[in-house]
Amino acid sequence: MQSFRQSEDSTIATLTLFELGSWGHFPMYMRLLLESWRDHGTGGLRAIVTNRFLNAHPFVFEGFENTPDSLIKWAALDAADEASLYALRAVAEDMEGAPSATDSHPDGLLKFHWALVEKYGRKFPSHHIFLSNLDEYLFALSAAQRAPADFSGILFRPDFFYRSEFPETSFRWRAFTGLQEQLIFKALNHPQLRVAFFLDPWVAESLKGKGTAEVFCLKEPVWIPEHAPSPAERGEARMRLGAPADRKLFLLAGDISGRKGVSKVLESVACLTPEESKQICLAIVGRAEASFEQRLAPKVEAVATSTSVSVIRRAEYVDKSELNDWFVAADVVLVPYIRFVQMSGILLLAAAHRKPVISAGRGALGRLTRENQLGVTVDPGDPAELARAMVSFLGKAPPKGWDPDVAYACAQERSADKFGKRLLNALRPFLG
Secondary structure (H helix, E strand, O other), rough: OOOOOOOHHHOOOOEEEEOOOOOHHHHHHHHHHHHHHHHOOOOOEEEEEEEHHHHHHHHOOOOOOOOOOEEEEEEEEHHHHHHHHHOOOOOOOOOOOOOOOHOOHHHHHHHHHHHHHHHHHOOOEEEEEEEEHHHHHHHHHOOOOOOEEEEEEEEEEOOOHHHHHHHOOOHHHHHHHHHHHHHHHOOOOOOOEEEEEEOOOHHHHHHHHOOOOEEEEOOEEEEOOOOOOOOHHHHHHHHHHHHHOOOOEEEEEEEOOOHHHHHHHHHHHHHHOHHHHEEEEEEOOOOOOOHHHHHHHHHHHHHHHHHHOEEEOOOOOOOHHHHHHHHHHHHHEOOOOOOOOOOHHHHHHHOOOOOOOEEEOHHHHHHHHHHHEEEEEOOOOOOHHHHHHHHHOOOEEEEOOOOHHHHHHHHHHHHHHHHHHHHHHHHHHHHO
């Protein structure tokens, strides 16, 4: 996909989006922002992304022209900068047990993130900058380092807010959350930060008025299915995916990593009786980093060969169309994330498809699940408890805590078609 060289584009954009990752939430967010800008924006919007992002998510820019006179255009990092970025990221990701990038490699990866914003913010000038993941810049922001323009962005990981719910965690994690809290409060007072977006409504409410930046709760967006699938359509989806028709399909989907709880799910199979195992198909769908996939593959193979559970491992990034098929086919969606304090698009997709979840009971996931009757909550670190929750869905009547109509209403409040307009309305006073 074509991106500009510096000499091809010297215009000053109204808004520039920075996304230095390749996965997670922001491909969807960026697409929604582009669509909203096309319909409601004034002036030019530019996106700065990696080449890996462009190659992995062509849908984001589909239908937009990247020409010098386009109102929406994009540019990729130089090859050398991108190579350095992913080399530093690989080091951080290989550090076992690191709570986040903020904690794992501050002197390398995080300084380089800010250096890229400074470099490309000067290279492609803008009235306002939107940083897709403010967590990656907390050290720079807390030190009040200057950006090339005023900026806003999303803070995804408010671990500190939920630390009382995780008393058993390590001293290192408790120290990290203490540092994170200090950094966030300092960042909220950065002289150029205009809007700090939070996806978690409880965190947003707690931080309003705690800094010079405006705090805005931006609801996690979810695509609502066009219609409820018929039994025939569900059967067709299962056939396309290779899922057995005579078993309950438990789906664990998204970017697969240790914090998704996948290892505990696999361990929970040992707690099932042979008869229960014969009724279950477990589908683990989504890409994982190569190092994690190497550790995961033998565990999946062991469950597939030593039990009666049917296991499907779709070890690739799946696009919106295929992901929709998996949710149509699923009976239950697994969200047993370990020590996870962020919002979850998978949780909301389950609600949009009227599928119950087995969710972690702590943090925002637990609160959202209980308040909106999205399913049942468990201690994700306890394989026996996970197994009992799975068995509770094998009968004809669903367990208490699940109401498909209430769950669907929760998803509708967060419909993707509202996301871009909400974000741009919050930014509009600062766009010049």
